[in-house]
Structures are given as structure tokens and as C-alpha cells.
Amino acid sequence: MRDFIFIHLGYLCSLDPSLKDTNYVHQQWFNLSSSLKWAWHTNSRVTQLETPWPLATTVSPLPEITNDELDFDTVIDSIADEFCQHALNSGRTVYLNWSGGIDSTSILVALLRVAPQQFLDNLVIVTDLSKSLNENAYFYYRFIHNKFEVQDLNTFEITAANYDQIILLDGEGGNQCMQGPSVQRQLYRRRTDLLNAPWRSLENLSDLLVGSNSFHHALIRESIDRAPVSIDTGYDFLWWVGFNFKFDDVLVRKMFTYAKNLTPEQTKDFWNNGLYRFYQHPRMQMWSMNARDLRRQYAEITPKYFSKKYIYDFDQNDFYWASKTEQGSDALAFAKELRTSTSPYFAFDDQWNKYSIADQKTRQLFGEILQRV
Amino acid sequence: MRKNRYSNGRYGVVDIFRRNIWINTDNEAIAHAIRKTFSSKAGLIVYDLSIFENVSQDPPTVDSDCCLDWQIDVEFNENVTNVNLANPATTKTQTQHRSKKLINSPIVSLLTPERQHELQQQMLLYAHILTETKLHVKLDSAEIQEQLIRLNLDPGTDYNGSQFRILEQIDRIFARELDIADIERQLEDLANWFFETYPWISGRILRALDKLYA
Numbered sequence: 001m002r003d004f005i006f007i008h009l010g011y012l013c014s015l016d017p018s019l020k021d022t023n024y025v026h027q028q029w030f031n032l033s034s035s036l037k038w039a040w041h042t043n044s045r046v047t048q049l050e051t052p053w054p055l056a057t058t059v060s061p062l063p064e065i066t067n068d069e070l071d072f073d074t075v076i077d078s079i080a081d082e083f084c085q086h087a088l089n090s091g092r093t094v095y096l097n098w099s100g101g102i103d104s105t106s107i108l109v110a111l112l113r114v115a116p117q118q119f120l121d122n123l124v125i126v127t128d129l130s131k132s133l134n135e136n137a138y139f140y141y142r143f144i145h146n147k148f149e150v151q152d153l154n155t156f157e158i159t160a161a162n163y164d165q166i167i168l169l170d171g172e173g174g175n176q177c178m179q180g181p182s183v184q185r186q187l188y189r190r191r192t193d194l195l196n197a198p199w200r201s202l203e204n205l206s207d208l209l210v211g212s213n214s215f216h217h218a219l220i221r222e223s224i225d226r227a228p229v230s231i232d233t234g235y236d237f238l239w240w241v242g243f244n245f246k247f248d249d250v251l252v253r254k255m256f257t258y259a260k261n262l263t264p265e266q267t268k269d270f271w272n273n274g275l276y277r278f279y280q281h282p283r284m285q286m287w288s289m290n291a292r293d294l295r296r297q298y299a300e301i302t303p304k305y306f307s308k309k310y311i312y313d314f315d316q317n318d319f320y321w322a323s324k325t326e327q328g329s330d331a332l333a334f335a336k337e338l339r340t341s342t343s344p345y346f347a348f349d350d351q352w353n354k355y356s357i358a359d360q361k362t363r364q365l366f367g368e369i370l371q372r373v
Numbered sequence: 374m375r376k377n378r379y380s381n382g383r384y385g386v387v388d389i390f391r392r393n394i395w396i397n398t399d400n401e402a403i404a405h406a407i408r409k410t411f412s413s414k415a416g417l418i419v420y421d422l423s424i425f426e427n428v429s430q431d432p433p434t435v436d437s438d439c440c441l442d443w444q445i446d447v448e449f450n451e452n453v454t455n456v457n458l459a460n461p462a463t464t465k466t467q468t469q470h471r472s473k474k475l476i477n478s479p480i481v482s483l484l485t486p487e488r489q490h491e492l493q494q495q496m497l498l499y500a501h502i503l504t505e506t507k508l509h510v511k512l513d514s515a516e517i518q519e520q521l522i523r524l525n526l527d528p529g530t531d532y533n534g535s536q537f538r539i540l541e542q543i544d545r546i547f548a549r550e551l552d553i554a555d556i557e558r559q560l561e562d563l564a565n566w567f568f569e570t571y572p573w574i575s576g577r578i579l580r581a582l583d584k585l586y587a
Contacts, residue, residue, distance in 0.1 A: 100413070137413040137548035188390060190447050302483060303390075317551060319492060322483035325390045325416030 002349035003056035006041045006252040009033065011346040015357065016372070025371055026052045028215040035211040037181045037242075039249035044219070046226035046244060053369045056350040059248050062228060063282035068290055072306035073313075075287045079278050080110035084119045087167055092274070094119070096169045097153065098127045098144070100135025102324075103174025106307040107278050109314045112143065120148075126168075128153040136324075138317050159261045163270045168258065172250045173279030177288035178304045179295060180242035182209060183235060187303055195296060199237040208234045209241060219245070229289045235296040243288060251280060256345050259352070267352040378497035381436035383423050384466065386496065387445055389416040393480040393489075394440040396496045397422060401466060403500050406509045408464075410544045411496060420445060420467045425475045435475070437497055441489055442479045446472035491553060498556065498581075499547050505581040506574055508540040539567060539574055557582055 009030055013019050019030040029051060032038050043049065045058040069075055087094050096111070098104045111123065125148045133140060144150065158166070175181065186195050186208070194208050206212050209220075223244050224231045231240050258275070259267040278284060288295075291306075298305035302322070312321035347355035355362045367373040382399030386407050395417070398404050408417040428434045435443050448470060482489060503509045546559045564578040579585040 133545075133548060134409070134412045137545065138551060141545075141549040188447075318484055318488055319414035319551065322488075323388060323391065323415035323492075324413070 002351055002353065003054045004347055005043075005056045005059055005248065005350050006255070006348045007053060008040050008253075008346040009042070010040045011357070012366070012370075019370070028213075031213065032216060034213065035209055035216055036185070038211075038216075039246040040253060041249045042245055043248040044223050044244055045247060046228075047219075047223050049219070052371070053366075060251055060280055063285050065228060065286050065289060067283070067286060069283070069287055070291050070294060072287060072291070073310055075283050076106060076110045076278065076307075076310065077114050079281045079283060080107070080114045083169075083276060083278070084111070084115045088116070088119055090167065090273075092165055092167045093122055093124060094167045094169065095124045095126050095151070095156070097171075098125050098132060099171065100127070100132030100140065101171065102304050102307050102311065103171025103178075103279065105136060105139060105171075105311050106174070107169060107171055108143070109311050110278070113314065124149045124151055126151045126153050126156045136317075136320060138320065139311075139315055142315065157261060158258050158270065158274075160263075160266060163262055163266050163274055167274055167276055169276050169278070170254070171277075171279065172254065173247065173277050173284075174304075174307070176242040176247050176250060177279045177284055178307060179235070179239055179299060180246075182238040182241065183299060184303045185210060186234070186238070187299060192300055195233065195235040195238070195299070197234050198232055199234045202234065205237075208237060229292070233296060235299070236292055239288075239292060239295070243285075247280075251277065252348060255348065255352075256343070256354070259354075260343075260345075264352040264354075267354075271352065378494065378501055379437050380497055380500055381430075381433040383421060383430065385420045385422045385435065385440070385445075387418050387420050388480075389418045389463070391480045391482060392444045392446070393482070394420075394422075394435060394443045394445070394475075395493055396437055396500065397435050397440055398500055400500075400504070402509055403503050404466070405464070406503060407496050407499060410499060410547050411492075413548050414492060418463050418467060419465075420470070422475070424468055424470060424473070426473045427475055427477075437493065441493060442477060444476045444478060444480050445470065446474070446476055495547060495553050495556060498553065499543075502543060502560070502578060502581045505577040508543070508574065539563070539571065543578075 009019075010033055013030050013033070018024060020027055024030075029042070032042055033040070042051075043055060043058055045060065045062050048057070049055055096104065096108060098108055108125075111120070115123075125144055127140075127144075127150060129140070129150075129152075158168070183195065186192070191207075194202065199205070199208065202208055205217050209216060220237070220241060224237075224240065227240060227244070231237055255267065255271065259270060262270060295306065302308055303325070308321055308324070312318065344356040344358040345354045346357055349355070357363060364373075380396055380398050382397050384399070384401045384404035385394045385397040386404050387394055395415070396404075396407065398407075401419070404419045408419055411417060422428045422435060423430070484492070542563055543560065546556055546563070550556045550559065560578060561582055561584050564575040564582075564584075568575040576585060579587075
């Protein structure tokens with residue numbers, strides 16, 4: 001049996017709700033999702049979780065901190081510059097999955113700022129206009145419409161014919177580097193007292209991480225002991241939950257759609273060579289770790305201050321800068337691959353084999369793993 | 374000098390993060406149309422302001438002259454803190470709040486007062502366009518026939534289809550432009566473009582812009 005890099009526990013629960021019953025031996029893993037915005041797939045980047053199933057180590061180990069750069073603009077510009085050179089050298093066509101949200105827009109801004117014309121001439125924007133125009137119509141019409149080739153996200157496919165000819169960019173990891181929805185929830189509630197307080201001084205961590213229980217807290221505390229930076233405030237705590245426990249989830253979850261037409265070997269190749277995340281880049285993760293005090297201070301001004309300011313400095317859209325709130329990730333669009341009856345896949349192992357709930361052997365395997373037989 | 378438009382009414386279009394009231398109108402459908410069309414400029418949610426004890430309609434406590442000085446208190450209902458296109462809770466009119474009073478205080482905003490006023494005026498213009506044209510109202514077949522007869526149009530005219538096409542273009546203008554001068558200019562161009570085909574709708578748009586006789 002191979003180790004799993006992704007198991008959609010929510011999918012399993014939707015088929016078998018009794019996985020959450022208090023008298024089920026492994027219910028605590030399935031009840032992790034009781035905390036709002038917890039990952040569908042849980043992994044820790046600094047600790048080995050004692051899951052009932054064989055769990056692979058993280059697909060994205062924490063980078064060692066080798067600089068103390070605090071300027072977001074410098075970091076994202078440098079990543080874009082490096083990426084453009086890489087892409088041009090590869091000879092592949094670059095596709096940017098642009099949702100209109102803050103993360104993918106910041107990536108496109110970085111490219112527009114630094115990319116050579118040769119790169120921009122071949123950049124393709126993949127988007128669902130019915131959604132992205134609701135997010136940022138101004139940016140689309142000002143910077144994308146009639147300037148780039150645009151493909152419909154709903155018909156875009158990665159196939160055996162193109163998986164090794166393209167590089168796909170998306171904004172996954174942005175929330176985890178910036179702050180995450182749990183922080184936004186407390187900002188919305190004007191609970192900056194919780195965000196600024198030492199988390200260890202809080203009587204009830206469930207006030208901070210809404211919906212969490214003692215199992216969450218135990219996992220988080222253990223991981224904090226291994227964190228490469230000090231986790232002091234409530235803000236740090238919430239950021240760390242996403243940065244440590246949800247990073248694998250957001251990086252892998254779209255692979256069910258991206259790789260639906262690919263063999264395991266092709267999927268592995270695409271993962272390694274055809275998929276690129278600015279917010280996974282070591283320098284971005286370093287910035288995220290180094291700049292947590294800055295991010296906490298500026299979060300009160302506007303959520304995701306630094307990436308929004310970066311966009312505003314470029315496009316001067318003050319309405320988006322001042323008032324735009326974070327909408328749901330377009331991962332929802334990809335989630336249809338997990339939730340529709342035509343897509344029974346719910347797990348990947350470390351060799352990129354997909355596991356289908358429709359497969360009897362898979363069900364038997366998980367029945368044994370989960371002690372359901 | 375640009376005309377400052379006016380609006381009051383029961384339904385407040387509220388900024389979901391800052392909680393100020395951008396505009397209030399007596400037409401719930403128009404309030405939601407504003408919410409959708411301006412979603413790329415602000416996260417918005419519609420409240421029934423009658424649930425607040427310190428709001429009256431006669432005389433109006435809250436109207437477009439002062440609504441920017443009013444805000445809604447913090448809400449802890451998780452359903453409406455999860456701003457998400459797929460969250461149906463934020464697409465419905467809110468009829469409950471833990472606090473029974475509006476707060477009479479302007480918000481702290483990253484927008485200058487002038488730009489707050491600009492965004493509000495854009496919403497007011499949009500509301501005025503919809504009020505004049507009824508483009509947001511989907512007519513049933515009997516109403517369509519009545520309208521076609523009244524306008525002396527061909528009985529086979531796809532009235533709802535034409536409404537949709539024009540409304541879609543109007544929505545796009547309001548969504549993508551940052552300044553009302555550009556919005557008004559493009560709306561005027563749109564109306565003139567469609568005048569031969571849909572004269573009544575185009576005429577009403579121009580009337581809303583005070584350009585019908587210009």
C-alpha cells in the first residue's frame with residue numbers, strides 16, 4: 001500500500017456520515033472539518049500525523065529561512081522575473097488561471113510589471129468570465145480583454161497531448177501565505193483583541209479558531225513546537241493553521257481536475273514540470289513567515305493588505321483596493337470534480353495513482369483502513 | 374454641474390466588510406441588482422432596514438443624502454460572514470440582526486469622501502436607470518404582450534431577450550468603469566446605438582441621463 005498525499009475526508013463523510021459519530025474509533029479525523037475552513041485533506045508540514053491511513057510526508061516542505069526580506073513587492077516581482085526566464089527557456093506555453101480574485105490578479109500584475117514582451121505575447125488567460133467579471137470587471141477590461149488570448153475555464157483541459165507542452169499558473173497558496181479566512185472572519189467580527197493577544201493567554205481557543213475542538217488544539221500545539229518561527233499572537237496561530245495544515249490541501253485538490261485525463265506518470269510529470277504556484281515559491285513562503293507582524297498590523301486596514309496594495313499601485317482601482325472582499329476560491333469550480341456523480345475520485349497516493357470510490361477494491365481497502373468492516 | 378440623484382427606502386445596500394450603507398431604495402429587486410452589478414467594486418449585502426428600531430421611513434431616517442453616515446453593527450452570524458458567490462445566504466435580503474439599532478457614524482474607509490460619494494452616485498444612477506426602464510423586471514407573457522401593444526412593437530418581439538442583452542451591457546459598463554463621467558458617456562452611446570431597434574428602452578435611458586432632448 002502506498003502513502004496518500006491527498007484524501008478528501010469530506011467526500012468520504014458525505015457518503016458515510018457515521019464516520020463522524022462520536023463512537024467511531026477514528027471520528028476525530030473526520031470531525032476536523034467541524035472547524036470552518038479546515039482542510040479537506042489534513043497534513044502537517046512539520047509533524048508526522050498519526051492518521052489511520054498511511055500518510056505521505058508533505059508535498060511542500062517548509063523552506064529554510066535564508067533571508068529577512070519584508071517587502072512583498074520585491075518578493076513577488078523577483079518570483080515573476082525568475083519564472084519568466086524559466087518559462088521562456090522551457091519553450092512551453094504559459095496558461096494563467098485567473099479568477100479575478102486577489103491572488104491570481106497579483107500574479108498577473110507581477111507578470112505585467114516584469115515580463116519581457118516575448119513572454120507576454122504567448123501568455124494565455126484561462127478564466128470563467130461569468131465569475132471573474134463579478135470579481136474584477138475593471139481589471140479584465142483594462143488589462144486582459146483584447147490584449148491576451150482568453151480560454152474558458154470550463155472547457156480548458158490538460159490532456160496527454162498538451163500536459164508536457166504547457167505551464168499552468170494559479171493563485172493557490174495565496175490565502176495560506178497571506179492570512180487565511182479564519183483571520184478574515186475575526187477581522188469581520190472586529191475581534192482584533194483575539195488576533196493581537198498572545199494565543200496562549202486565551203481561555204478558549206475555539207473563540208479564535210471557530211468550530212475547533214480539543215483534537216484540533218492538540219495537533220496545532222504539537223506543530224507549533226516545531227514551527228520555524230515563533231507563533232505568539234492569535235493572528236500567528238490562525239495563520240499557522242492554514243500555512244501548516246492546509247498547504248498540501250490547496251496545492252493538490254485541483255489535481256483531480258487538472259489530471260483527469262492523465263496517467264499517473266503523466267500526472268507526476270505535470271505536477272513537477274507543468275504546474276507553478278507563485279505562492280508556493282520558497283521566497284514567498286519566507287516572506288510569509290518573516291512578515292507576520294507586518295501582516296497582522298496591516299490586516300486591520302484591509303484584509304490581504306499587501307497583495308491588494310500591490311494590485312492597487314498597478315491599476316489604481318481604488319474601489320477594489322478599499323472595498324473588495326474575498327470571495328470564495330474558484331476551487332469550488334474544481335470541487336465539482338469531487339462532488340458530481342460522474343467523478344468518484346477522492347484520493348491520490350504518492351505515485352499519483354487516483355483512487356475511485358466506484359472501485360470495489362478501493363472501497364474494500366478503505367473499509368479495512370478505516371476499520372469499517 | 375452633475376445632478377446628485379436621490380433615493381430612500383426600506384432596502385439598504387450595505388458594505389459587507391465596512392458595514393456602511395451605500396444606498397437605500399424602496400425596491401428590493403433593484404437593491405439586489407445593485408449588489409450583483411457592483412460586486413467587483415465592493416462586497417455588498419442587502420438589509421431590510423425596517424428591522425432596526427431607530428429607522429423610520431416617514432420621514433426617512435436614512436436616505437442617500439446621509440446613508441453614508443450610517444452603519445450596521447458587527448454581525449456574528451457565520452452565514453453572512455462567509456462572502457462567497459456560492460453562499461446563498463449573502464444573496465438574500467437580511468431580515469435579522471443581533472443588534473436592533475443602526476449606528477449613526479461614518480466608517481473609516483480607504484476611499485476618500487469624494488470617492489465614497491462617487492461610488493454612491495454610480496449606484497444611484499444605476500438604480501435610476503432601472504427605475505426608468507424596468508430592465509430588471511422579467512415580464513410574464515401577458516405583461517409582455519401588453520407592453521408590445523402599448524409600444525406598437527411586433528408581437529413576435531423577444532422582449533425579455535432584448536431587455537437581457539441591453540441590461541447585460543449596462544451592467545458591464547457599471548462594473549468596469551471607475552468614474553461616472555465615463556459611465557454616463559458610454560450609456561449615452563449605448564442608448565443611441567440601440568435607438569433604431571429598441572427606441573423605448575433607449576429613450577428611457579437617455580431620459581435617465583437627462584439627455585433625451587440634448
